Amino acid sequence: MCLGVPMKVISIENDTATCEIDGVERLASLMMVDGIEVGDFVLIHAGFAIERIDRDDAEETLTALRSALEKGLVPE
């Protein structure tokens, strides 16, 4: 039930964002998150954006993981 869908914000009107993933658009309430801008990625659950997704953090994680595994190390 706690499934969340990562979506990109494509427009914002008042406290509601139009979000998109793979060509599917959904309206989401921004009642629970501050400072969201067009182009941000958010996690959508039951019609609400519940958190911002930090893409830089995700890419750092993946880079560190790949780099450790390529060197034959156990990643931190």
Place this chain on the structure above:
Amino acid sequence: MNLSQAFRDPELARGLISSIKQVVADYSGQMTLMEVCGTHTMAIYQHGIRALLPEQVRLISGPGCPVCVTPVGYVDHAIALARKSEVIITTFGDMVRVPGSSSSLLREQARGATVKVVYSPLDALAIAAKNPEKRVIFLGVGFETTTPTIAGAILQASLKGIDNFLVLTSHKTIPEPMAVLTSNPELQVDGYLCPAHVSAIIGADAYLPLAEQHRVPCVVTGFEPIDVLRGTLMLARQLVRGECRVENEYSRVVRPEGNQKARELLYKIFEPCDASWRGIGVIPGSGLRIREAFARFDAARQLDVEVEEPVEHQGCLCGEILKGKVRPHDCPLFRTVCTPEDPVGACMVSSEGTCAAEYKYGG
């Protein structure tokens, strides 16, 4: 880059599996790790992760499927309300098929009750606004991820004066049952894969008491296969080193302090209460009920109905499965009389129930 795909990369998965094997190679005995959340259970089955792990690492499913832990008396209450002619029941999909003591919402719908499946509590609110002569009841089931969305709908109803919108609540919080399961000597949980999206709201720091007082390692873990394998690796490493810390594998979404704005919304409308969990019993302070100031939106306080005496189904082991004590194959009803088409227990109904996942993906 599509993040979901990146966190499903088979090459990274292979590397993580060999890292886990390397870390536990000299570990004598077995480590039992509990994935608390139903969405983890589904991901672990769907990607066949159990079969990829070394024999020292055992994953067990916990009580994190909200539909599964909802007591049968709640379903009976919803059914009694559905039988009133002025009522429209609105709910997330899984609840309609959960067997009550003698009926289900799906059966009541066939008998003429109005039951509508919605994607968001805001959709239920829109139905209420369109049907002012009806009482539109949303079935408020879920953990800290979902409860703020229902708080948001109640707040909107209050601001817009939509007084025919009601919620029948059975909301629960996650850290309390984890503490109860940890204290159960029959269980022996060595580490927790903590829920991804509950933690987005409550924050990774919410597990500090579990790690520090109960001495159980906790790793907040995302729902993609790379996340689950990384979370397992982090727990294995803590156990090999004898550590008990909270780590955050899912830092692209979860902050140590969580989402304070969502929690403010949640606690504006709800307050803690004791709650009954299927299989575990009553856990003090593990539920959320609507505050007195918003009592006009509380279906239990506003509508008087007679609810039948709850009857648990004979032979169903849902309760033991939810505590991680037994596996679906240990239940005599599994795959025989209890199937996804005709479920006996809630663990077979919800797509994220352990029995449904085992039925669909298990060997």
